[in-house]
Amino acid sequence: MSKDILNAKADFPLLKQTINDHPLVYLDNAATTQKPQVVIDALVDYYTHLNANIHRGNHSLAVQATEAYEGARRKVAGYINAEHNHEVIFTRGTTESVNLLAYTFGEKFVHSGDEVIVSQLEHHSNYVPWQQMCLRRGAAFRVLPFDENGELDLALFEHMLNEKTRLIAVNQVSNSLGTVNPVGEIIRLAHAHGIPVLVDAAQSVQHLPHDVQSLDADFYVFSGHKMYGPMGIGVFFGKEKWLEALPPFLSGGEMIDMVTPEKVTFNVLPFKFEAGTPNVAGAIGLGVAVDYLQQFDQHELQKYEEDLLGYGLSLLAEIPDLIIYGDPTHRSGILPFNVNGIQHYDMGVLLDTMGIAVRTGQHCTQPIMDALHISGTVRASLALYNDRADLEKLAYGVKRAIKILKR
Amino acid sequence: MPGIQEIQKELSDDFSLLANWEEKYEYLIEMGMDMPAMKPENKVDENLVKGCQSSVWFDVNCQDGMMVFEADSDSLVVKGMVAILYKLFNHQPAKDVLEADLSLFEELGLWRHLSSQRSNGLTAMVAHLKAKAADCLAKGN
Structure with missing residues (x-):
């Protein structure tokens, strides 16, 4: 019997903390993932x-x-x-x-x-x-x-x-x-x-x-x-x-x-x-x-993460003026975006005030940013402990930030 | 014209009234938006501050020993930080800018919040303005 992915979050003690008075939503997993207690x-x-x-x-x-x-x-x-x-x-x-x-x-x-x-x-x-x-x-x-x-x-x-x-x-x-x-x-x-x-x-x-x-x-x-x-x-x-x-x-x-x-x-x-x-x-x-x-069934894990990414992309796609970069047939783990007229840096700072950790900038890939003619992106990235609620908070946070930054 | 310490105290009081980080940043961004616009022709490379994550321009002039400047950034958050420095240092004697002790400001929390995570930019901006103040004093006016 393999381990249930939906309970994985409880294995990661760092995720239980609050950041800037909000429960942490950690979406910077492509930079580094958190560690389970066993590690x-x-x-x-x-x-x-x-x-x-x-x-x-x-x-x-x-x-x-x-x-x-x-x-x-x-x-x-x-x-x-x-x-x-x-x-x-x-x-x-x-x-x-x-x-x-x-x-x-x-x-x-x-x-x-x-x-x-x-x-x-x-x-x-x-x-x-x-x-x-x-x-x-x-x-x-x-x-x-x-x-x-x-x-x-x-x-x-x-x-x-x-x-x-x-x-x-x-x-x-x-x-x-x-x-x-x-x-x-x-x-x-x-x-x-x-x-x-x-x-x-x-x-x-x-x-x-x-x-x-x-x-x-x-x-x-x-x-x-x-x-x-x-x-x-x-x-x-x-x-x-x-x-x-x-x-x-x-x-x-x-x-x-x-x-x-x-x-x-x-x-x-x-x-x-x-x-x-x-x-x-x-x-x-x-x-x-x-x-x-x-401990996880590897197919189940992959399916879970794929569904989560699809859900996140669909939530972001509903936000006016939001651009998602790339449209590959297969995408894994990464939600790269910007909002028209808003600096990625500003979006990152405001999401942080809401306890949402994402990365902004060039992500050590200047050749990609040059090809896209942008100075950087906001990047949310997923791990097995993320869930739909995390992505709903991200989408809500992005909308709040847009309100603050576009007055 | 109130002195730098006095303005620091005032800003510190303003920010302490705000309940959470979101509100503090909202206020910071508003300050940036309220700052007088910089003339586009002054947004040149020689006015760019190096070491910041976003583009920041300061066009600093020295008039009778006073610092007079225009500033801007392509980031609204950074522009808010710039606006704080603008409020603190614009139309102040270069000597006071050079000697300014920003410790009171650290109590504000926002400063610490900003500088712990984004220290390069903020430190670079303060260093830039202090260097300009030193130039201004060296000119002897």
């Missing part, structure tokens, strides 16, 4: 009973901490259906994961005249590292544009692929527009040319199916804190053959096998990519977040 307890429990440095020690605590850390890796590997546990590398988050690949892949496989393709829908964290790597390597940085619906054009993508293309980096869900990109198709087309694909799953791993094998993703990266886990822990998944082929990213302790003044041999996977003392508590917390998520 908070896991962090406290780790530092209360288990803290020790892992892998090297042979005392009881070190052994237990190592087991807990490696247990978390197995849970994450299970959640994304990785073929091997050692294909899961713990990082600080999506940004570090993308940088890990940009540096190592760039150094080994990208040369002058080569090409890398990203989409125009990327967060800066899956855009700038590739742009900078291309500058370092003398490669061409190519951007696949989005159309008037906020969708990527697969025909155009196919046309951009050529014998010089070395890698594709694309998100599964746009953090600004919520567009669900056809990453399965992108991977299929890229693989037909022998090109590997990095999937930025920061906004999808917690909402959509998360099976790296059925997706056939070469690399798949995400952050713990956007999926109910702690901040400062993230995941870099790579297929074993790629991880074996790539050079290490950071060097130091833990990632080595033999060290002499002349040379070093590197440790096996996954340790080759985990230099230094890792975020053990964070990894354990992420493992607990994965357990928490898996």
Whole structure:
């Protein structure tokens, strides 16, 4: 019997507070989600009973901490259906994961005249590292544009692929527009040319199916804190053959096998990519977040979040002068909007006075804002603990704010 | 002309009468709307204050050691903050602006509310005006 989504809110203590004298309505989940009590307890429990440095020690605590850390890796590997546990590398988050690949892949496989393709829908964290790597390597940085619906054009993508293309980096869900990109198709087309694909799953791993094998993703990266886990822990998944082929990213302790003044041999996977003392508590917390998520029926969860998004979009669409950005066939988790004649910043400040937390601005996606010719948007974003009442309060708040701002 | 401290006290009293954040912001926005309009030709890049989330312009002049300025913002909330600074500092001696202690104002709550969440903008605006006041004093008039 899976867990009832409608009771999930009670698991998140932070959501019980009032902000500016109103019960908090938290709709900034694409930035970070709140944590269920079990995750908070896991962090406290780790530092209360288990803290020790892992892998090297042979005392009881070190052994237990190592087991807990490696247990978390197995849970994450299970959640994304990785073929091997050692294909899961713990990082600080999506940004570090993308940088890990940009540096190592760039150094080994990208040369002058080569090409890398990203989409125009990327967060800066899956855009700038590739742009900078291309500058370092003398490669061409190519951007696949989005159309008037906020969708990527697969025909155009196919046309951009050529014998010089070395890698594709694309998100599964746009953090600004919520567009669900056809990453399965992108991977299929890229693989037909022998090109590997990095999937930025920061906004999808917690909402959509998360099976790296059925997706056939070469690399798949995400952050713990956007999926109910702690901040400062993230995941870099790579297929074993790629991880074996790539050079290490950071060097130091833990990632080595033999060290002499002349040379070093590197440790096996996954340790080759985990230099230094890792975020053990964070990894354990992420493992607990994965357990928490898996208590829900995954289809039911996805259906619930889809219905909620549809409901929110329909409420906003009824508000005069409100513009919803993008009209993709599939959208996940994100409600991006503005009201004609009102600054997104002002809308955000007034919603905050009513206890409603949203994000305003460019959302780390300047290329999207430039393409839409706007300075930013208001972005409400959903998590499994949100309900219809939250979205009704949002719509009411937006109307109140319009009244105050349009006199 | 009342002094900066006196105006601070008055503003503080006004805001304390308002029951909640919504009303305080409504009042703040009204203050922004009531501020004299800035001449469009003065909304130039050199009058933009850097470090704010929204565009904020201050055209500050020094007349007989007094600060005289026009200001505007494309955000109504920020414009309300600008209007507070306008009420406090416009037609005040540059020396008083430079030395102004805004601590009383902090008690107001709104200031703290604004500055905790949006400190860059507010701090940048105050720093900008104090720098202009210092220029004004340096000119020796």
